[in-house]
Amino acid sequence: MLLVLSGEGPTDLGMCSNPQGMCSGAVFSIGPMTVLVDQIIEPKLDYSLRTTPDQLIYVGKAALAARLKALPGRLRPARGKKQEVETQYFFGNAAMLGRIALEIEAKREDSSIAILFRDCDSSDAHPPEWEAKFQSMLDGFQSVGFERGVPMIPKPTSEAWLLAAAQAQPYQNCSQWESLPGNTASPNHPKVKLDEAFGEHKSAQQLCEWLDEQPYDHVRACAMPSFSGFKTRLECVIAIVLHH
Numbered sequence: 001m002l003l004v005l006s007g008e009g010p011t012d013l014g015m016c017s018n019p020q021g022m023c024s025g026a027v028f029s030i031g032p033m034t035v036l037v038d039q040i041i042e043p044k045l046d047y048s049l050r051t052t053p054d055q056l057i058y059v060g061k062a063a064l065a066a067r068l069k070a071l072p073g074r075l076r077p078a079r080g081k082k083q084e085v086e087t088q089y090f091f092g093n094a095a096m097l098g099r100i101a102l103e104i105e106a107k108r109e110d111s112s113i114a115i116l117f118r119d120c121d122s123s124d125a126h127p128p129e130w131e132a133k134f135q136s137m138l139d140g141f142q143s144v145g146f147e148r149g150v151p152m153i154p155k156p157t158s159e160a161w162l163l164a165a166a167q168a169q170p171y172q173n174c175s176q177w178e179s180l181p182g183n184t185a186s187p188n189h190p191k192v193k194l195d196e197a198f199g200e201h202k203s204a205q206q207l208c209e210w211l212d213e214q215p216y217d218h219v220r221a222c223a224m225p226s227f228s229g230f231k232t233r234l235e236c237v238i239a240i241v242l243h244h
Contacts, residue, residue, distance in 0.1 A: 001241055002112035003041070003049055004101040005034065006059040006093070010204040012158045013037075013117050014058055021063030028058045032207040033117060033158055036216050040231065044238050057104055057112075059097065068096045087136040090118065090151075094140025098149055111241050113148045114141070115234070120155040120226065121182035130155050134229055148237040155226035156182030159190035162207065164221050166197040171220035178224050 007013030014031035016023035030050065042048045049055050059067075094116050101114040116137055122129050134151045141149025154161050155178045164174035180190050195201045202210065222228040 001045065001049075002055050002057060002101075002104060002108060002110050003037070004057045004059065004097065004104060004112050004114040005037075005117070006061065006064050006097050006115070007031065007033065007117040008061050008119065011207065012119075013115070013152075014204070016058055016060055016063075021060035021066075022058065024055075024057045025053045028053065028056060029204070030056070030208060031204050032162065032211055033152065035208045035211045036161070037115060037152075037234070039211070039215050040218055040234055041238060044235075044242065059100055064093060064096055064100075067100065068092055071096075087132050090133045090136040091140040091143070093118070094137040094149055094151070095143050096140075098141045098144040098146030101146055101149075102144065111148070111244055113150060113234070113237050113241060114146065115150045115152050116141075117152040117158075119157040119182070120153045122156055130226055138233075148240055150230065150234045150237055152230050153226060154230075155224075156180060157190045159194040161221065161224065161227055163190055163194050163197060164224060164227075165211075165214065165216055166194060171217055171223065173223075174221065175223045175225070178226060 005013045009015060010029065010031050012031050012033045014029050014034050016027055017029060018027050034056070035050075038049050097114050097116050101112045105112050118133070120130050120133060130153060133153055137149065137151035137153070141147075160177040160180060163177045164171050167174075177190065177193070180186075180188055180193065183189065184191070186192075218231055222231060
């Protein structure tokens with residue numbers, strides 16, 4: 001099984017150390033969200049995908065946008081004139097990642113799961129906004145005939161998911177972190193709160209090491225709706241791949 005990932009940077013799914021923005025193997029530096037994904041998948045496969053790094057393929061945000069821009073106008077995915085620009089963005093990104101996943105499957109002669117990470121950047125005060133973005137990604141994957149796409153949209157950012165585990169009493173009342181502001185200028189932004197919880201700023205590598213030492217409790221974390229939505233969809237597509 002292949003795992004095709006697209007994120008925003010090193011502190012979520014990871015990053016490429018090559019200039020192309022698409023990589024696998026030693027050129028891909030995993031982020032904490034990839035560790036979290038691997039911890040969900042590992043029990044299903046009976047092995048960690050990190051022990052087979054060539055099975056992890058990463059497509060950076062800029063590389064995905066460049067591929068999308070390079071498409072002829074008639075082939076560019078669009079949701080329809082009534083859809084908001086923002087949900088068109090999520091739809092288009094998912095459609096492009098789905099295309100790339102299908103190309104990789106054809107080359108590798110293997111099945112894949114594609115995970116598209118984007119921060120929601122809005123709080124629980126606007127739940128329909130998260131739902132619209134999540135559905136837009138599902139629709140984008142579906143529009144190119146890719147059936148194993150997974151939206152990963154933490155609310156408001158991935159640090160909220162990590163905060164749930166970083167507290168003195170992990171996962172207790174963890175749904176509260178989804179209500180934090182997505183505005184990076186706020187003193188209550190999840191990045192700030194995560195640093196406060198640790199008493200220091202941890203790098204992407206340090207966050208990965210922390211998650212390895214204290215594996216994420218995916219069951220208790222489902223009290224956060226944005227995490228629950230992601231986990232439910234991921235487990236669904238894992239089942240599709242394993243029974244294919």
